[in-house]
Amino acid sequence: MTTLSAIRNARIVTSQEHFSGNLSFAADTIVSVAAGSSQVGEDWEGDYLIPGLVELHTDNLEKHLVPRPKVHWPVLPAILAHDAQIAAAGITTVLDALGVGDIDPESVRSTMLASCVDNLQRARANGLLRVDHFLHLRLELAEENLLDMFLPFLNDPALKLVSLMDHTPGQRQWTDLSHYRIYTTGKRGWSNEKVDSMLENMLERQVRYAVDNRRRIVESCNAIAKPMATHDDTTVAHVTEGVAEGIKICEFPTSMIAAQAARQHGLGTIMGAPNVVRGGSHSGNVSAAELARADLLDVLSSDYVPASLLHAAFMLQKEGFSLSKSVNTVSRNPARMIGFADRGEIAPRLRADFLRVRVVDEIPVILQVWKSGQRVI
Structure with a gap:
């Protein structure tokens, strides 16, 4: 009984x-x-x-895998430390956002994807995880070997979301190259000389690979009804491109006009919880609070700070959200956005x-x- x-x-x-x-x-x-x-x-x-909170996009696992530049931590212990931090933040269902491809050949994203997926499965099978972990694969469209890296995971039942990213400097999140330089010299530890040497290479890679990669990935995901998100939409054209491809989620729009276009086309909009807590975007883009005041915000994501998720949700009450509507942005809304009807x-x-x-x-x-x-x- x-x-x-x-x-x-x-x-x-x-x-x-x-x-x-x-x-x-x-x-x-x-x-x-x-x-x-x-x-x-x-x-x-x-x-x-x-x-319990539902998290659709957190880079937190990568911080445990590389706690300092060029320091790679053992994968299973990194996953367990990440899981404990996620649970302590009140997140009971998480999509671990793993990058596929990168602009930096030395990045963990280029070398540890398969090991991360394998060890998440191992931890899950052995009952080592406190919360439910699924996958969100973040695809860098200018990656030369993107299809070879991504397609082996397409039919993994743990994969719940695919996002299409293009971090080539000069557009989307990095329209202002000065913000890009500050970010890469700070977080990635690049010298100014390395930033300069990489810029030309990144632009060349975008021209050669991004369009074809995007077309083939969209076709593959649509064939099995795998949810997709656009990433860092800045213009109306960015949004309408995604709509034409069958995409239903607009992740981290960088401008008010992109967020307005997403709402007009029925896309769900995700913004970063750290953006709310800090009072703005670290890249100088539209703030989550501005979108909340315009009623253009559907979901918050902790992005790079798990503890920000609940804090930001409660702060939304200062932007005119009721407590229930605020809590929905970190529970019910993200759960329904990716098809979970049993929680949130x-x-x-x-x-x-x-x-x-x-x-x-x-x-x-x-x-x-x-x-x-x-x-x-």
Whole structure:
């Protein structure tokens, strides 16, 4: 007989409202959610009960694989450290965003993709992971060997999203080359001389490979209905190109006009949570807060800071979002965007993924994390 567990005196946030009430769950499923008082269950003392977060794009694993420039960490320990950090951030379902191809031949993305996928499968099979991990493959379209690198993973059931990227300097995210130079000399550790030497090579690679790679990847993904996202759209033409290809997700648009075009064409828009917390884009592009105020923001992604996801969601209330609408951007909306109907909100018959959160000085602090009815933090 399945044991029924209960929580009382919690501020429960559903997809439509929030209220003081109680929740019960059995095994991995929510059984009931109700407003009002109860004498049954663990007393949460008025703390928030919100859905487990759903993350569609985080580069966090790469930081554990290369904790310093040119330092490569063993893959399985890096994955387990990443998993622990993701769980501590309240993320119960994550798409690990792994780059396929890169502008830098020394990059981890060029050498460790297969090992990352293999070790994620190994960790999953051995029950080593606290949360659910899936794949988001980020395809650098100017990569000469992109198809050979990507196609072996196309039919992997863990692959839930493919994004089409072109980080060639001078357009999209890097329209302003001064921002590009600051980024590459800082994060990648390149010298100014290396930046100069790489620019010509990157432009040549884009001309030779990007268009054909994009066409063949779109055809391959559409053939098996694999969800795709555009990346760093800047112009209306960027958005309409993706629409014509059957793409449904606009990831990190860099301008207001691109975000407006995405909404007009029915695309879901993802923006970075660090953008919200920091108050703007590190590349000098449109801010997530601006898009929120214009009601053009559907989903937040933690991108490079897992802990930013919940923090940014609560901050959206200052941009006119209700608490439920704010929480939906990091739970229900991303789950539905990639076809997960069993999680992402607090409701009966859905999976018992939820967080206990206390707000201290306007900062949401995660006290407990539950995934499939089991406490993992």
